[in-house]
Amino acid sequence: MGDRRRARGECRRRRAAVRGLCARVRQCDARRLRAGAGVGAAFGTADGRRRGPRPALDGRRGVPPDAPARGHGGGPVRSCLIADDHALVRDALAATVAARWPDAEILQASDFPTAWSAAARAPDLCLADLDMPGAAPVEGVEALRAAAPAMKILVVTGSFDDAMMLDLLARGVHGFAPKSLSADVIGAAIALVLAGGRYLPQRLAEMQMPERHFAPAPPPRLLTERQLEVARLMARGQTNKDIARSLGIAPATIKTHVAQVIALTGAANRTEAAMRATALGLL
Incomplete structure (x- = not known):
């Protein structure tokens, strides 16, 4: 009975996280419309119509080869892999990355095998969910690390298991961010990870440093x-x-x-x- 209640609670938390990200996508679209760009400027044609079905993996932003990389803290991002089995979550994270690093190429994957293939292109950054088709969370993330050892991995998820997160940290993951965070905070967490820091939930930081009141902070x-x-x-x-x-x-x-x-x-x-x-x- 207890397991069933926990499962129902987990489902409710995930649905709430997805609803929050959907709301952020709508807000981003509204801001683009007010600026005169139109929703289609981000995800389709100029009149807002999509260019047919979008594949699970794509180079979202085509920029000239000689275009300089731009960013806001943490260094430039030339390419970013976003792996999540919910399209709306991927779109919300893509909008967050594009707002800070407009010249970054965005790759998308809806399952672990597609993410592994994309990681072979050695993107600078990966925003990955833990619960995706194709592999168990730890095995899936470990294969991402193996495919691109230099790639920074920030796990953006609605499911948190302290033991699993500690295991993934030991395997080289650079941080964990709840899907319930605002776009600004997720963007700042990305910048911290790119600068060489780790973004951790408070309870996890305290588990790593039990004798200190404050979790480790960046320089x-x-x-x-x-x-x-x-x-x-x-x-x-x-x-x-x-x-x-x-x-x-x-x-x-x-x-x-x-x-x-x-x-x-x-x-x-x-x-x-x-x-x-x-x-x-x-x-």
Whole structure:
């Protein structure tokens, strides 16, 4: 009876995570429409119609060979593999990557065998779910590592098993992000992983460092001067609007900086982020 309740609870959590990501896709589409680009500019033709069925694996963004790579923290991303068996989740993650690294080639896979084939192309980054057809989670991720040893792997999933995550960390995975996170926080988690850090749920970080109150944080250089300014004002208890007035920038920009500070310090919320930054001597 207990196993059945746990299974039902897990199903509800996964459905909630997928609904959240679907809502983010709709928000991204709405922003593109307001900007005049149209939904089709991201996933189809200019008038919003799709160019026929999309394969499970594709190079989403065709950019000129001589186009410079651009990004926002953590270094450039030339190509990114997104592996998830839900198309809406893949689209939401692709929109997050494209917003930060517009020149990155996006590869998609809906199962582990397709992901292994794509990994042979040695992308810089892989955003992978754990529960996909074709292999068990640990075996599937281990094969991804074998196919592209230099590729950074951030697991984006709605299912968390502490023992499995510790096992995957020992096998070289670079972090875990819940599907319930906002696009800004997932983007900051990607930047942290690309910069050589690890993005971990708080409880997992505490399991790795049982004698320390705070989980390991990235070196201070990963926080920009603007992020440090925002973190200092967060530590004083200022709201996003207060910080925006103090620094003379838009509240929406402050919201993004706050999300990045939270992610880069490995915190669960703004209060904890300020505490960690203070304890680590960043402020």
